[in-house]
Structures are given as structure tokens and as C-alpha cells.
Amino acid sequence: MKLERVASDDPRDVLRALRHAVLGAGPAVALGAGEHLPAEVGAGTAAVITTSGSTGVPKSVAIGRNALIASAFATAARIGEGAWLLAVPATYVAGVQVLVRALVNGREPAVLAGAFRPGPFAAAALGMASHENGTRVPTYSSLVPAQLQRLLDAAESDGEVARALRSFERILIGGQALAPAVRERAEAVGARIVRTYGSTETSGGCVYDGIPLDGVDVAIVDGEVRVSGPTLADGYVGDPHRTAELFPTDAAGTRWYRTGDGGERADGVLRVTGRLDNVIVSGGVNVSLDRVEAAVRGIAGLESAVVVPIDDERWGQGSAVVAAAATGLDEVRTLDLVRAVVAGAVGPVARPARLVLVEALPLLASGKPDRAALRRRFGGAKKN
Template identity: 40%
Template sequence: MPAGTALVVRTSGATGRARGVVLGHAALQAAVAASIDRLDAADARWLGVLPLHHIAGLLVLLRARATRTPTTLHDRFDVAAIAAETDATHIALVPTMLHRLLDHGVDVGRFDRILLGGAVPPVGLLERALAAGAHVTVSYGMTETAGGCVYDGRPLDGVAVAVDPDGRVLVRGDVLADGYRTDRGVTPLRDATGWFRTSDVGRFDGDRLVITGRADDVVVSGGVNVPTATVVDVLQRHAGVAAAAVVGVDDTEWGQRVVAFVVAADPAAPPSPEVLRDHVRSIVDAAWVPREVRYLAALPRTTLGKIDGAVLRSEATRAG
């Protein structure tokens, strides 16, 4: 291990096999200091509900240690337990957790700040939260960047972000990990100029970074590139859809076929596959329309609330 190594933290594994990320003391200290400064959180009392074996949950503890302020930890996410808390001023959540708090009428406005990360918030979630009085900061980052390194589209102090010609998001700064742990040592993640090329795709809206998807969120079907994030967005605009996910699976005729998984808003009366396919066709290119639509009671998620694409692809392959 490199000198100064503090931790090896596994990635979430939402898109495949988890990897061990080697994080140094300097990277963690830089991430914690920049986060506290941006949030003006020197006196924050954090409520920890995220798993401590993930970087976002771990950072709750590290911020509290840095500021020497009290922290309350829950051993799991529990809506009633969060609603009963009265002392905490700050909480870190993933979108699924915030969605559940809103659904149960929890007073999210009593937190001085909700740090929301782990995934791009779905359509309408931020509007619901703001209407409920929540003070939300949307965080972008990953284990390799020692957690969130961009808040509300703007990099933290000491962090630089760029978008390459292919749309791939690049990150540089002291928050970067040393690399990935392997049987042969540590594989560096930075290039020769110090940039880390993420698997995320984005663009700039003025001076704000907007994440639009992942580089692997493209299904090539019949020679056509199908952006799955766009298809998901279109599906979720349908009133009969509560949640959706789209994956690609191998197909002898098309190379890959587009498969949609849908959670119906009303499980007793779900929109038919034909209705949903027609809905997608009315908005985007016909080649992007899912060849299959399947229904689930809930989308599979990792412990951090991310949609587990690996599970969905496995399910699509078995059922196909």
C-alpha cells in the first residue's frame, strides 16, 4: 500500500463487480475540510443513516470528528426513528430515502441541510422536497473522489472538473484516491496529467456541472445507440409509472435489446406494455422504444439506494 493509506473502501458495485478503492489520509482530510467549508457546517450535528462501509456514510463520521460535534448514528434507515430525532441539524441521504421521508410526511424542513447524493435525483423529487421546506444540497462524487466533490453543480474548493469531447466527466484534486487495490498492488486511477476519467457523462450549464448519465448507460441495438437514462426519463413521465429502469441484454438478432423494468403507480391497474411503448415512441426515436417491458413491485437497489443494474441485467437474461 502507498505511504499514507488510510482506508480501502469498496465501491457500490451498482453496475458490476465492486472494487477496492485505496484512500489516503490527505484525500480524506481534503474532502472533509472542503465539505464542511461549503456547507458552513462547523457546528453541524449530523444524523448518520447511511451504511458506514460506504464512503458517504463514513464521511458523516469524519466530518463530525473534524468538528468535534455530537453525531447520532442509526444502524439502519428507519423513517419513524428519523422522525423522532430532535437534535440533529444535518443529514446525508440518497434519493430513495428522501422520497420515503416525504411519502411518510416527515418534517424534512427541520434539518438545516440535507446532503443528497448517491444518484441523480429522479424527476420531481427536488421540487417535492423544496415544497416541503427542505434545504437540499445535491452532491456529486464517488468513492474514488472521497465522496461528494461537487455540490449543486459547483466543485468544492481544491477540486477541478472538466468534460472531455466524448462527454465524460473528469476530476482532479487532492480528494482523489491513490487507485484500485488488486492482487498485484495498487492500480493508479489518475492519468499522467492528474485527471481521473470517471464513468459519468455530463455537461456544463453555465458554470454548473450537470450529470446526464453514465458512459455505460448506452445500449447499442441494431446499430443504434440508445441512451437508457433518456428512456427512463420518458417512461417516468407517464402517470402510470412510479419508477423505471432500462438495461440492455445480449440478443442474437439486434446485438442488444432494450428491456424496461417498471414499477406501476397503481399495481392493480398497471399501464400495458403497448401503452408504455407507444408513450415512448411518441416522444423519442422509435429505435429507442423498449422491446420488452416487465413489471416489478420494486426496483432492486444497492445498500446506498442505487438501482442495481447488475441484478436487472441478470433478471432480464434469465427471463429472456
């Protein structure tokens, strides 16, 4: 299968290319910042998505058209069919899936062009209202938590933004953990939120509110979340060793993806506990920074904070909380509160040593925090 790069980040250009790649005979579409990609990829490939991710490690993932279509149909089976608004970058898997869902449903997606802002989002959302045979067509969108928080902040003084949030049948929220306080605010304004879990390697979100989509299976092996099913990517372009390592096949012939996330299942519901490699050793004790971050994000004003590892002369490693400065936020008192909350939720050894207030957190194009940049600026090398 021939592989062609989309020359621009314009969502309409990506949509045109995906229409041929997913519904037609190709060529496959190369998206993202990948370099030195081959001119040909495996038969059935629809897209090669390259992203550095939040940790700065590049990867080029080949996804088959069958995987993208299976994911789109499974989403429709879970939350319903309708019209989609693209509000995330089209070159990331979440954006690709919004476009594919629209394509397989036979509808043109609404597109939010330019930088994400609450006003244009509300206008685009409210402009989607339509009816078929006298029945309103449900609308859907996909956002990352930082976008949702901006909309909720705006909705406090802008009724149109609040009405736009309520207009969607469902809003998928993925890309990173959603702070409970943000979800509560969304529910209070009337937004119908679905938390999604997945990655480029699983064609985007494949577990909704802890429940795998139809056809998707989840297993916990040695504490690690593994995913199987028809939405799995083919692997990493030009990296057969990494593909074999992260996409193993078990004795029964089932192919799995090793997510690198820790997790547990109770009554069929998946709970992700954090990245297995996002662990520091402080005073000889393993501390999950994802658990620390989850505790910190439960504090008002710190819903988007990021926890990074730092060097500690006494304990070997510690952590720092980096947050956007909020009006009236007292640094000393807030750090004391953070340390008390983390001690209660995770344990005294996990208490962050520092609180760093910045004007704004650096973000990737996907809307996720740029953790690699934050570690370079404020953190220390991991020693575990």
C-alpha cells in the same frame, strides 16, 4: 501503514476506527466486502473501501486521510458546519464522509441504527435539536434518492416525518440521479436538497448542484467527465494497471480521475448525461440507457424505475423498464405512455420494448438499485 478490517458494520465501530485513522496515527481502516487485502497500505491511507457497486464489479479504493479531510472541509465551506445524522451505511463512502465531517467538526454524529424506516429517521432527526450560545446548531444528513422518496411518501400522512425533513439545513442526495419529480416533492414539503455527484474515487460527492467544491476541478475530455483536486483517492489496492488507466496525470502534472460518465458543462455547471458504457446498439443506433431512464423517471409512479438492456431479435438490443408495482398502475397503458415519453425525449429508436412490474426493486446496502441483479433476471447480454 497497517491495514485493519473493522469486524462489524456497526456505525459506532466504524466511527471509532475512523477516529484513529483520520485524526490519529492509524491504522488504516478496511471497509466493505474486500478479500485478500494486504496487511500494509501506503503511508497516509485512512481507509480502503471495497464495494461491488451497482454493476457488480468489485473494487478496493485506497483513500488518504488528507483527501477525506479536504472533502469534509470543502463541504463545510459550501453548505456550513453543524451536526450530522448518519442514515446511510457507514461502510460506504457516503457514510464514511458523514462520520469524517462530524469528526473534523468535533461533534458526535447522530446514528440511525437498523434498517432505514421513516419513523426512526424522524425521531433521530428531531432529537438532534440543540443550541450553542443561544443559537440553534444547524443539522445535516446524507441520503440516496430511494430513501428520500420513502420519506416523502411517509410525510404525506405523517407530520413528524415532514417536520424532520424541514429541520435540516441541507440534505445531500447522491448515489444516483434524482428524478425531477422527487426533487419537486421535496421542495414542496420544505426540504432543502443538494444534489451531489462523485464516487468512492473522489472521496464521495465533490460536485454540488453542478458546481465543483472549492479546490475541485472538472473537465470534459472526449465527452467523459474527469475530476481533479485534493479529494482524489490514491488508487486501487493491488491493481496498479487500473490505477494508472483511471487516474492519469496530464502534461501539466495534474492528476485526474476518469469517471466513465458522459457530461457537459455550461456556464460552469456540470450536467452528467449518463454512463458511457451504459449504451446499447439498437438497429445500428447508439442509445444511452441513462437518458432513457431519466425520461422514464419523470413519469408519475416510475420515479425509481430502472432501465436494463435486453436482447431483441429484430434490432439486436432493446431495453426493458423494471419498476415496483404501484396501486392502480395499468401495465399496458403505462408502457404506451413510457414509449411515447421516451420517443419525445430521446428518440423513437430508444423506446423500451417491455415494462416489468415487480413487488420491490432489489437494492444494494447503499440504497442504490442492484442493477447487476436486475440485468441477470430480466436483461440480456450487452453486445456493443
